[in-house]
Amino acid sequence: MAKITASVYTSHVPAIGVAIDQGKTQEPYWQPVFEGYEFSKKWLKDNKPDVIFLVYNDHATAFSLDLIPTFAIGTGAEYQPADEGWGPRPVPKVIGAPKLAAHIAQSVIQQDFDLTIVNKMDVDHGLTVPLSLMCGQPEAWPCPVIPFAVNVVQYPVPSGARCFALGQAIRRAVESYDEPLNVQIWGTGGMSHQLQGARAGLINAAWDNAFLDRLIADPTGLSKVSHIEYVREAGSEGIELVMWLIARGAMADVAGGPAPKLAHRFYHVPASNTAVGHLILENSN
Amino acid sequence: MSLDKPYLDVPGTTIFDAEQSRAGYWLNQFCMSLMKAENRARFKANERAYLDEWAMTEDQKLAVMARDLNRCIALGGNIYFLAKIGATDGSSFQQMAGSMTGMSEQEYRDMMVGGGRSVEGNRYLGEDGDAQPHRQPQGKAGEKARNEKGGA
Numbered sequence: 297m298a299k300i301t302a303s304v305y306t307s308h309v310p311a312i313g314v315a316i317d318q319g320k321t322q323e324p325y326w327q328p329v330f331e332g333y334e335f336s337k338k339w340l341k342d343n344k345p346d347v348i349f350l351v352y353n354d355h356a357t358a359f360s361l362d363l364i365p366t367f368a369i370g371t372g373a374e375y376q377p378a379d380e381g382w383g384p385r386p387v388p389k390v391i392g393a394p395k396l397a398a399h400i401a402q403s404v405i406q407q408d409f410d411l412t413i414v415n416k417m418d419v420d421h422g423l424t425v426p427l428s429l430m431c432g433q434p435e436a437w438p439c440p441v442i443p444f445a446v447n448v449v450q451y452p453v454p455s456g457a458r459c460f461a462l463g464q465a466i467r468r469a470v471e472s473y474d475e476p477l478n479v480q481i482w483g484t485g486g487m488s489h490q491l492q493g494a495r496a497g498l499i500n501a502a503w504d505n506a507f508l509d510r511l512i513a514d515p516t517g518l519s520k521v522s523h524i525e526y527v528r529e530a531g532s533e534g535i536e537l538v539m540w541l542i543a544r545g546a547m548a549d550v551a552g553g554p555a556p557k558l559a560h561r562f563y564h565v566p567a568s569n570t571a572v573g574h575l576i577l578e579n580s581n
Numbered sequence: 582m583s584l585d586k587p588y589l590d591v592p593g594t595t596i597f598d599a600e601q602s603r604a605g606y607w608l609n610q611f612c613m614s615l616m617k618a619e620n621r622a623r624f625k626a627n628e629r630a631y632l633d634e635w636a637m638t639e640d641q642k643l644a645v646m647a648r649d650l651n652r653c654i655a656l657g658g659n660i661y662f663l664a665k666i667g668a669t670d671g672s673s674f675q676q677m678a679g680s681m682t683g684m685s686e687q688e689y690r691d692m693m694v695g696g697g698r699s700v701e702g703n704r705y706l707g708e709d710g711d712a713q714p715h716r717q718p719q720g721k722a723g724e725k726a727r728n729e730k731g732g733a
Contacts, residue, residue: 310674380616381668449659451598491674492594492678493593494717496679496689498712499696523588528704529700568673
């Protein structure tokens, strides 16, 4: 059967993509950010999955106000990097995993999560920046990716508790797939940031680090944090962090297995307007 | 029964909820249209004429032409949509975010490099943090405005 072997958590700041694409990663401003991912790039090479289930949010790119799905799973064969107004990022196209994605969609919907199924969409920096951070600048991404988009643009976004329960449903779906695939689940977005109004630029390092501590050791408790606490403490766009709980909910310990191993932890301020947080958790074999 | 909106007491923050989204529908859809190069060119050539093609309010059109992002947000705009205007102008997210604080680009960048804006005093309306209404605009522009007001 297929298995979730590890989860990866990272911010997905668009300026990070720009820095990579324009060759600025060694500039003094950016160097400390990318240094935090050196371990991760090596780790991903050593722990190459068959499929990455990548939880992210679209930033008014594939989904405008025409259509606002709360949870959307990509079941397509491939996805093009989107033109977000600056032209598409010069990164490889994203190859999907339609068979596994369709299986997960059916299983998760039967577990009462009413997913939207997407066969055709472009993917924006929310999906491609985490791939760039973890893979560098390859000719092709190392494996197929299932994009899983969460609405965190129009309030109300799904609650932390709902995201955490969804992660558990995804884990069951993956484990009911017959092929012996090694699947990683990535949760992206955050950490503290606010991009609007007089409070723009808010960073709350103490709250972010407490979030990382609890994500590792007390995800069930963390999943009960209310929307308003994210907004007040981590900024209006810090709400993206609920997506990390989807990935965390898919780990074995939540279903009664052993605690995951913390392979890597990194935190840095700033990348543009945002605090960068990053974790790698491994399920034990 | 009315909806629960526990987020109305956060200073300098507008939550893009269903009501804001409804008010800003055409403003945000106009922004989406700027993802096409051809539309960006038409908008740049004559902003007023391009905006008049959309069912936006006059206030929304004026706010776009003034690049007053705080006003755009008050009128239902959302930053991820408004970012398409910034992309058309060649502005970064940092420049756009900074423009809403009254700080100069350098002042805002320095604040971020210094660890960002503190949450202290900025959790609830009525506290005394730098994002509170009585402390706008921020940075040197605000100091100047307050000195002139104090001296008058």
